[in-house]
Amino acid sequence: RVPRPWGWVTGFFTYETTKSVVVKSWSVGIINRVVQLLIILYFVCYVFYREKAYQVRDSGIQSSVMTKVKGFGYVNNHVMDVADYVAPTQGSAVFCIITKLIVTENQFQGRCPEVESSYKCDSDQDCSKHLGSYLGNGVITGSCVKSSQGNRCEMVGWCPAEVDKLQVKPMMEVENFTIFIKNSIRFPRFNVTRGNFPSSLNKTYIRSCRYDSSHNRHCPIFKVGDVLRYTGQNLSTIGHTGGEIGINIQWLCNLDLSEERCEPHYSFTRLDAVFEKNRVSKGYNFRFAKYYKSENGTDFRTLHKAYAIRFDILVTGLAGKFDPIPTLINIVAAFTSVGLGSILCDLILLNFLTGADQYKARKFEEVFFVLFLYTINITSLSTPSSPSIKPVSNDSGAVSLNLDQQL
Numbered sequence: 001r002v003p004r005p006w007g008w009v010t011g012f013f014t015y016e017t018t019k020s021v022v023v024k025s026w027s028v029g030i031i032n033r034v035v036q037l038l039i040i041l042y043f044v045c046y047v048f049y050r051e052k053a054y055q056v057r058d059s060g061i062q063s064s065v066m067t068k069v070k071g072f073g074y075v076n077n078h079v080m081d082v083a084d085y086v087a088p089t090q091g092s093a094v095f096c097i098i099t100k101l102i103v104t105e106n107q108f109q110g111r112c113p114e115v116e117s118s119y120k121c122d123s124d125q126d127c128s129k130h131l132g133s134y135l136g137n138g139v140i141t142g143s144c145v146k147s148s149q150g151n152r153c154e155m156v157g158w159c160p161a162e163v164d165k166l167q168v169k170p171m172m173e174v175e176n177f178t179i180f181i182k183n184s185i186r187f188p189r190f191n192v193t194r195g196n197f198p199s200s201l202n203k204t205y206i207r208s209c210r211y212d213s214s215h216n217r218h219c220p221i222f223k224v225g226d227v228l229r230y231t232g233q234n235l236s237t238i239g240h241t242g243g244e245i246g247i248n249i250q251w252l253c254n255l256d257l258s259e260e261r262c263e264p265h266y267s268f269t270r271l272d273a274v275f276e277k278n279r280v281s282k283g284y285n286f287r288f289a290k291y292y293k294s295e296n297g298t299d300f301r302t303l304h305k306a307y308a309i310r311f312d313i314l315v316t317g318l319a320g321k322f323d324p325i326p327t328l329i330n331i332v333a334a335f336t337s338v339g340l341g342s343i344l345c346d347l348i349l350l351n352f353l354t355g356a357d358q359y360k361a362r363k364f365e366e367v368f369f370v371l372f373l374y375t376i377n378i379t380s381l382s383t384p385s386s387p388s389i390k391p392v393s394n395d396s397g398a399v400s401l402n403l404d405q406q407l
Helices: 004-012 026-050 124-128 172-176 203-208 224-230 235-241 324-338 340-351 356-363 369-382
Strands: 021-023 055-058 062-070 073-075 078-080 094-113 138-145 152-159 178-187 192-195 221-223 243-254 264-270 285-293 299-322 399-401
Touching (some): 026 340, 062 094, 073 094, 094 138, 124 138, 124 152, 172 224, 172 235, 178 224, 192 243, 235 299
Antiparallel strands (some): 062 178, 094 152, 094 299, 138 152, 178 221, 285 299
């Protein structure tokens, strides 16, 4: 018996070579061809046709976005124009359209009572526990003072304190506002530059067109009401709480075709939809102030709490162009994958068919090289000397099995 470590060594230093075994079986042959056909269809239809694996890709898109909003509306009986309701005013890829404002006028630095109900008090001891609190409108002093709403803790800050629970109607004219989007992109790998304007763009077209996903999908002007409807929203709801809307510009370009066919595709979504059902921090709002100076040199301000629809212009892109290297790699992968049919058929033949033992005996054969040389030497010694004639063999090396007869 060969010791186990020595058996590992001899087992490692072996050589395996292929042996051709022809199996004449209708069932196995059909399985083999069906698997090969499915693999070929997968590579042709999906890998090459749909995924275009013969192309080299560029996803490092370089993009520039400029925006402009137009329209007029009413807030608190005041006419609002673009300078009033758009923030920031630079026309960037992220901007807000204010839909509702709560205004606190004539705030001066000083001491005054807090307005929140959580700061009710009966004595200074009730306010001492709020010292250092940052949840109110100023710094709590620890004193309990009288106010029009009853006793409240005193604060130091901008007075009078903001009351942000007022019921204010949103600016419903926002639905008719328009957003003009100017987007230019570049795929640096192919040095291709494109813009979202159609070649037919002129002053007459730009004044009358509005984006429509079915009939006017190249127009760069979007009506706010249409954008909200594309996302399943309505102004009567989002105008009260604010929200965040995403306008995605997607560039999918097959540069094997004409560059003129490299066009943008627009889609719309509400980005903060996951927070709609939350009890806290719903929607979107922010504060800003306008500062003034009185005649005696004292600073005062007007505070605005703005509820707004925030628009994020998101640009994504992918361009592809034919290249021989990925084409060659995927062709080799396709030919290699066709061999999976042989692996599946081997599993069937070795484990599930009646003639599995016969197939296994024909497929796997061990040849001991020392014994092989010894047999050659004995044969040469027993053969009488004769002219050197090489025998000719018609054996192709393939063994034929007819397993259908054994099923």
